[in-house]
Amino acid sequence: MSTDTNATRSPTLEMVAAEAGVSRATVSRVVNGSPKVTAEVTAVVNDAIARLNYVPNRVARSLASRRTDVIALIVPESTSTVFADPFFAPVVRGVARALSDTDYTLNLLIASETRPQKTRRYLLGGNVDGALVVSHHAEDHSYVGLGSKLPIVFGGRPINPETFDSYFVDVDNVHSARTATEHLLSLGRRHVATIAGRQDMPAGIDRLAGWRESVRAAGLDASLTEIGDFSQSSGAEAMERLLARGEPIDAVFVANDQMAAGAIQLLQARGFSVPGDVAVVGYDDDTFASTLTPPLTTIHQPSVDFGATMAELLVRLIAGEEIPRRTLIPTRLILRASA
């Protein structure tokens, strides 16, 4: 019927057994590299396998063994649209790299947001041994809760409290923001403002919190804050509002590079020199960061490591090991000319 188009039915383990003159169990052992099979028998079986061009049926194997050797990496469709997202590709690369040393096969699932049940059923239907969920979104309602049915490691801190008992890997946004702010302070700046990101996303919240901690710890004014939406234009607008306050400002920590670019443009348009009058530190180390004028000092996130860490943790989780609920990936400050 549906597969008319295609070739002859694949040889089964049973056929190999017949060809080799042994039992199916023995063939299974050879295929799975069991140590307790004579060298001769192994050779005979391997011969038969080669002759028949046998490839084990993984579906049958899964059903019997209750393992699949497959790990799913789930990307919400909206994220995949933002595929060009500079954060995403390296994460996938990290996952793929970490998994290539194991027997797991990687499955990148583009989760249709219009038909979430499809993905849910796929995950719960025994197709995978575990899942990795990455997203920038604040919450992923669809996957929250699945953690109790399937080993799952989330990438990015879920804002949703329900998810707090799940495993996640995240960049240490608070600490990174402190690093950035403290760098500004170490430059002797005493009027350090911040342009924060959306306050419904962990990245927005945490980076603001980090800035606040540092500024307060230095005994300075922690009211110089404006909120943007991570877009370049919102960065310019926030900078404008900051300036409009009429208070002195000699440094700004901006929650992402896009907004930092906007802020710098506005500062320069208003006649301020960067970093002369106002020093600026961004966040993300986007590809364009080094080409800005002046080149942007910013926080770099090791995205490949991020992906690799997620994968390693999941493998351990599947193996039944204890892993920390929360793993923070360190970042580093990239010093360029803007601060």
Place this chain on the structure above:
Amino acid sequence: MSTDTNATRSPTLEMVAAEAGVSRATVSRVVNGSPKVTAEVTAVVNDAIARLNYVPNRVARSLASRRTDVIALIVPESTSTVFADPFFAPVVRGVARALSDTDYTLNLLIASETRPQKTRRYLLGGNVDGALVVSHHAEDHSYVGLGSKLPIVFGGRPINPETFDSYFVDVDNVHSARTATEHLLSLGRRHVATIAGRQDMPAGIDRLAGWRESVRAAGLDASLTEIGDFSQSSGAEAMERLLARGEPIDAVFVANDQMAAGAIQLLQARGFSVPGDVAVVGYDDDTFASTLTPPLTTIHQPSVDFGATMAELLVRLIAGEEIPRRTLIPTRLILRASA
């Protein structure tokens, strides 16, 4: 053992049958939407399913039905590194979109090039109903031949003759190059050169062929050709060699935008105006094409359609329909200022 960490065993179809007081066959029919089940029975079963929170085990279903409802999209690891590749993301999006209307689940497989057997066995092991293979590479040795065992649609013309009896979707490079060249001709240019791409890749070969056809058809000199490697610097170098020939040149068709950017830079550095002295048409419509000076006239490839077409064809192939071995996706010329 390995899944100690995780929750209770999922309910089986058998448990649903018991709960609903019917046979397993009936439950199976309800789950699969068979028309010949009474409305009452259907209701009772659905109730039981809801109560038990039952999700069918797809592995078991696959084993019994010999279908998986999964389609794999295979990306060689090297391509995934080039994830940022502007061609790739939209193709994936197109595939995902086309599949979201169907019952198929998409599986993006990052194929480890160091362990090709892993992917091969996965595909042949009954995990998927069909596969899509995309790559820029000239040949994909690993998948050639699999087409006889599994429905496969390739993206991009395989250069390898073995693959000629497989199904593939490609951009009509020859025709696109003709369109570009004829545009130059229609502008009244009579000394139309070309900077071709690598001649070990279909895109390089076919775009050169298209240019040649058009130039010859117009009865003009088809010797004004230099080869680059698709990089910007190679474009500049090729342009320089073209100029060094000392023959008149008033237009150039360049096999991709990167090289076109290089060629334009060189032309301007040598005092030629573009398009005044030399008109230039590129290929790819890269994001930067519109920001060049002058904005680049180029060929746009509809990558989303490309992916969607691949997916639709595969679905039909799996369904046993006849599909063309070769499907060409049309492109369009984007007129900007360089020609």
Place this chain on the structure above:
DNA sequence: TTGAAAGCGCTAACAA
């Protein structure tokens, strides 16, 4: 319309 029963191809006790 519903049920009984026989597998799908493999793994994993348990015996031998």
Place this chain on the structure above:
DNA sequence: TTGTTAGCGCTTTCAA
């Protein structure tokens, strides 16, 4: 070390 024998959870004839 090897073979025997139950299943894994579901679909699918075939009968009823």
